[in-house]
Amino acid sequence: MTAPSxxxxxxxxxxxxxxxxxDLVAYLDGNSLGRPLLATAETVPAFVRESWGARLIRGWDEGWLARAEELGNRIGAVCLGAGSGQTVVADSTTVLIFKLLRAAIDARPGRDELVIMRDEFPTDRFIVERLADDHDLTIRWIDAPADAGATPELVQEHLSARTIAALVSGVSYRSGWWADMAAVTAVVQAAxxxxxxxxxxxxxxxxxxxxxWGVDMAVGCSYKYLNGGPGAPAWAYVAARHHGQLRNPIPGWLGAREPFAMATEYSPAPGIRRLVSGTPPIVGMLPLADMLSLIERAGIGAIRAKSVALTSYAIALVDDLIPDARLASPRDPMRRGGHIxxxxxxxxxAVEQLWGEGVIPDFRHPSGVRVGLSPLSTSFAEVERGVRALASALV
Incomplete structure (x- = not known):
């Protein structure tokens, strides 16, 4: 078989x-779990020896307590287009989604509808369903084609004067659809x-x-393209204009105004720190910090350019080598994220066979092979090896 260059x-x-x-032949799952950096193989043991081991509890007064906000500011600056003081690292994606949605319900009294894609990631749907059940809310489900996702027009159809919030993936976990986030944000806020x-x-x-784009809130994990490792802590963004009204549904001691006062009543900290509940995962932040340094060096613009080239190359290979397959992702690179x-x-x-051969894509029910291409760790040669192996396994 021939293939595009x-x-x-x-x-x-x-x-x-x-x-x-x-034993890797092709790792095509960087959008699910990013590969670790060699630098992290040095950072973690050095921390154990020099910071945790040598300084012990004194480390909290020597920088650890501020680490969640400091790292949040770095994520905001490098990846989110967010000014300082609006992003914090804490909890898991699941817990943070719950916190933000529950806070949104409190912030919109008298409204009783939540908007979400029917094909949204399970965690997001499960939380919306539980909150709707607990608070007697209605869910407005958005349906989209399998190779697409949320559009301003689709979202608009499900909005009303009863809308509390819309929870949507910026890039769809299944199709890779990159939503027009500015336009979708505008129609939700107009309602x-x-x-x-x-x-x-x-x-x-x-x-x-x-x-x-005027986004109200955002959340994300850090173990995919941020290479923070399995179970790495998530991050949340809340626009500064909402800080005064944000009510953390899981108040914890480190989100209090004066954590070490051991007060009898909870008084929230100013700013984004009020979203914090428990002790920050200091060790879990180390790999994330290393990857942010690499993203700073490479630049998000260059990363995006290579991402477009990688996914375009993968699509061309699929078209050429697997003609009986159907692409369930956008062909328009402007609407496509980092996977297909x-x-x-x-x-x-096929996926079961490929994993045994050192070729690692994802299977997505009922019939999808998800090919994730992390621009800083994935080569074009790796993509060709992986798609050729996939073509053989699908026969």
């Missing part, structure tokens, strides 16, 4: 900064609702401008 890779010099896999974006598949992959999904009736069997 691979484009030049302007970010090739960064490939060797990641820990190599022992008086709050816009909450799940940026788990967007952060570090596409350029975000949350401040410029290929639908084929033999998808499940």
């Amino acid at each position: 691979a484009p030049a890779d302007p970010l090739e010099r960064y490939l060797d900064e990641f820990v190599p896999g022992d 008086g609702g709050l816009m909450i974006w799940d940026c788990s598949h967007a952060v570090g992959s596409v350029p975000l401008e949350l401040d410029e 999904t290929v639908d084929h009736p033999h998808a499940r069997r």
